[in-house]
Each structure stands twice: as C-alpha cells, then as structure tokens.
Amino acid sequence: MGMGFKEFIIRSYEGQSDRPQVEDLERRCEVGPAESVFLFTDTMGDPICRIRNSPMFMMLVAELGNELVGVIQGSIKVVTIHSCPPMGLAKVGYVLGLRVVPHHRRKGIGSSLVQRLEEWFISNDVDYAYMATEKDNHASVSLFMDKFGYTKFRTPAILVNPVNHHSFQISSNIEIARLKIEQAESLYRRFMSSTEFFPNDIDNILRNKLSLGTWVAYFKGDSDFGSNGQVPSNWAMLSVWNSGEIFKLRLGKAPFSCLLYTKSWGFIDKIFPCFKLPTLPDFFNPFGFYFMYGVYHEGPFSGKLVRALCQFVHNMASKSKDENCKIIVTEVGGRHKLNNHIPHWKLLSCPEDLWCIKALKNEGTNTLHELTKTPPRIALFVDPREV
Numbered sequence: 001m002g003m004g005f006k007e008f009i010i011r012s013y014e015g016q017s018d019r020p021q022v023e024d025l026e027r028r029c030e031v032g033p034a035e036s037v038f039l040f041t042d043t044m045g046d047p048i049c050r051i052r053n054s055p056m057f058m059m060l061v062a063e064l065g066n067e068l069v070g071v072i073q074g075s076i077k078v079v080t081i082h083s084c085p086p087m088g089l090a091k092v093g094y095v096l097g098l099r100v101v102p103h104h105r106r107k108g109i110g111s112s113l114v115q116r117l118e119e120w121f122i123s124n125d126v127d128y129a130y131m132a133t134e135k136d137n138h139a140s141v142s143l144f145m146d147k148f149g150y151t152k153f154r155t156p157a158i159l160v161n162p163v164n165h166h167s168f169q170i171s172s173n174i175e176i177a178r179l180k181i182e183q184a185e186s187l188y189r190r191f192m193s194s195t196e197f198f199p200n201d202i203d204n205i206l207r208n209k210l211s212l213g214t215w216v217a218y219f220k221g222d223s224d225f226g227s228n229g230q231v232p233s234n235w236a237m238l239s240v241w242n243s244g245e246i247f248k249l250r251l252g253k254a255p256f257s258c259l260l261y262t263k264s265w266g267f268i269d270k271i272f273p274c275f276k277l278p279t280l281p282d283f284f285n286p287f288g289f290y291f292m293y294g295v296y297h298e299g300p301f302s303g304k305l306v307r308a309l310c311q312f313v314h315n316m317a318s319k320s321k322d323e324n325c326k327i328i329v330t331e332v333g334g335r336h337k338l339n340n341h342i343p344h345w346k347l348l349s350c351p352e353d354l355w356c357i358k359a360l361k362n363e364g365t366n367t368l369h370e371l372t373k374t375p376p377r378i379a380l381f382v383d384p385r386e387v
C-alpha cells in the first residue's frame with residue numbers, strides 16, 4: 001500500500017476462526033453523525049446469519065497483519081426489474097454491511113472490499129449491483145456514487161412504530177384472516193410480481209422460520225377470497241418477519257463513539273441517524289422488532305384495511321411477551337399514499353432511504369437509464385432479508 005502502510009489482504013470470512021474478531025470489529029466501528037445516543041445490536045453468535053437466508057451469499061474480510069480491519073457482505077438473487085426485457089427478471093447483487101475500523105479508514109480498504117464483492121457478482125453473472133444507505137452518510141454516499149459510479153434509484157421511507165402495552169380496537173366491520181403459505185405465495189405472484197425488486201424466490205421468504213405469517217383484511221360482507229381466484233373489491237395484505245429472532249437492538253449512551261451494529265446493517269445504517277431523541281427509556285434494554293413486508297392494497301377504501309392490518313400486527317407484537325418486540329418497522333416506496341395508512345412515529349422514522357444501483361453489464365446501462373430517470377410510479381418490494 002506504500003506510504004508506510006502495511007499491506008492488507010481481502011479474503012473470505014472463515015466462520016470458525018474469524019468470528020470473535022469480526023464481533024470485536026463491529027464493537028469498534030463508529031457509525032452515524034448523532035452525538036450521544038447509540039444503537040447497539042446484541043450479536044447472537046453468527047455474523048453471517050442474515051445473508052444465509054438468501055439464495056447465494058458471500059462475506060469478505062480485510063486483514064492487516066493479524067488484525068481484521070474491515071468486512072463486507074453480499075447476496076445474490078433474481079428479482080423483478082420493471083424495464084428489463086424479456087422476462088422483467090434480473091440478477092441483483094446486494095452490497096451489505098460494509099465496515100472499516102475507524103483508524104484504518106481512507107486507506108482504500110473499503111474500496112477494495114467493494115471491488116472484490118463486485119468481482120464476485122460479475123463472476124456470477126449479476127446484472128445490477130445495489131446498495132442502500134442513509135442519505136447523510138457522506139462517506140458511504142461518496143464511496144458508492146463518486147468512486148464506484150452507483151446512481152440514485154429510489155428513496156423509499158422507513159416507517160417505525162413503537163409497540164405499546166394497550167391493544168388497538170380493530171373496526172368491527174373488518175375481517176382479518178391468516179393465509180396459508182401457498183395462498184400467500186399465489187397472491188404475491190399474482191399481484192406483486194410486477195413491483196420493482198420483487199424476489200423471484202418469494203416462497204423461500206414465506207417459508208422461512210422468521211416469517212410469522214401473511215394476513216389479508218377485507219370488509220365484512222364483501223366477497224371472500226374464492227377458490228376460483230376472486231378477490232374482494234377492497235382488500236389489503238401484508239406479511240410479518242420476526243427480525244428479533246436473530247438480533248436484538250438496544251439504545252445506549254456511550255462515552256466514546258462506539259456502535260455495534262452487525263446483523264441489521266440496512267435498517268440501522270439508515271434509521272440510526274434518525275434517532276435524535278435524547279432519551280428513549282424503553283429502548284435501553286435489548287429489544288426485538290417486527291418487519292412488515294409485502295404490503296399491498298386494492299380498492300378505494302383499502303387504506304383503512306392497511307391500517308387495520310398494522311394495528312393487528314401491533315397487537316400481536318404487544319402480546320408476545322417473550323420476544324420483547326418494541327418496534328414495528330416497514331419500508332415503502334413508490335406509493336407514497338401508503339404512508340398515511342401505516343401508523344408510525346415521524347420522530348423514529350426515516351423519510352429518505354437512499355437506494356443506489358449500478359449496471360454491471362453493458363446491456364444494462366440503457367435499462368438503468370430508464371430505471372433511474374422515470375418517475376417512481378411502480379411500488380417497491382422490500383425484502384425482509386436485507387433489513
């Protein structure tokens with residue numbers, strides 16, 4: 001590396017030997033611009049457990065001497081990209097969890113990790129690389145956009161709602177029903193497969209043990225979900241993912257800039273700077289959270305149904321004592337009207353999560369141009385595996 005720097009190497013993460021050092025690295029990684037409140041994750045032993053749920057995944061580490069000084073994770077899957085002919089499907093590589101220890105930053109380690117991950121994407125025939133970050137994270141925005149040529153794609157909103165002890169009374173003219181996995185899969189494929197980033201392996205998500213279920217809401221007296229595939233004139237659907245099962249969050253006041261956040265890069269990277277409250281007493285003990293995904297609604301009065309489903313999920317979280325679920329998170333893009341129907345605290349939410357994308361193949365460049373220049377009319381599907 002010249003200039004008196006020792007040379008670092010980039011290699012694959014080795015679970016057995018690297019785990020203690022990776023956990024230590026995360027402990028030393030300073031994140032976010034906020035001054036005194038820090039969000040910690042309680043690592044539950046397996047740094048790779050998040051990406052493990054994706055069809056293909058990779059974790060790389062940067063090693064300097066005997067010290068691990070950086071990490072990056074990535075996953076690959078097939079998703080819907082609207083303007084991508086012929087099938088509207090594309091292979092997307094997700095860049096996740098990039099971290100470099102503070103005293104070794106600005107030495108090109110972060111860039112090398114990104115570069116090696118992109119090489120892995122390319123060798124696996126990936127069409128687009130994708131990453132998401134909080135828009136005020138200058139280091140990461142500059143690294144990806146200025147240095148690696150990623151372009152701004154969307155800015156969906158992350159909505160966070162705290163879980164209270166009391167239950168919401170759900171309107172008596174609304175029916176809420178749990179779907180079987182097969183039914184949920186078929187409704188998602190039918191109604192959401194044209195949303196941007198819809199994962200082709202939706203069945204894997206629905207079958208994952210972290211997926212708590214899929215529910216639909218409709219007005220009483222309206223036609224039910226018939227076996228012949230009919231749907232009521234107003235209806236809404238969503239699924240719930242129990243993120244607290246793999247990692248817990250905890251707010252703390254740290255004397256030094258010290259933030260642990262391993263398993264929840266996506267969500268915490270973006271939400272963290274939004275935690276501007278001086279004190280949130282409830283959040284100082286480890287807590288879990290639910291992520292609502294696949295929120296869909298149809299019909300002029302379906303906003304009410306979305307709200308009822310959110311209240312239903314809140315009540316479910318409020319009742320599950322052992323899991324200690326303190327917040328409910330969702331991310332919506334495209335259909336901004338949805339925000340009005342999803343209960344959330346503005347204070348805890350993040351209005352603009354920056355999604356960036358880069359074409360890794362030449363043919364992709366035109367599509368990318370369309371993707372980034374056309375108005376975001378089409379809804380986004382936010383995969384709970386990347387939260």
Ligand SMILES: CC(C)(COP(=O)(O)OP(=O)(O)OC[C@H]1O[C@@H](n2cnc3c(N)ncnc32)[C@H](O)[C@@H]1OP(=O)(O)O)[C@@H](O)C(=O)NCCC(=O)NCCS
Nearest residue numbers: 098099100105106107108109110111133138139140142143
């Ligand atoms: C983002 C991060 C991984 C960058 O790692 P790094 O090893 O310092 O990055 P590099 O040395 O390869 O920097 C590459 C380029 O990124 C940009 N960059 C990096 N840090 C920057 C900063 N603090 N401010 C502005 N630009 C920055 C510069 O363009 C830099 O090129 P240059 O040094 O030639 O000017 C590191 O700052 C980090 O771990 N941050 C905390 C975690 C985080 O925010 N992760 C990203 C979540 S998506």
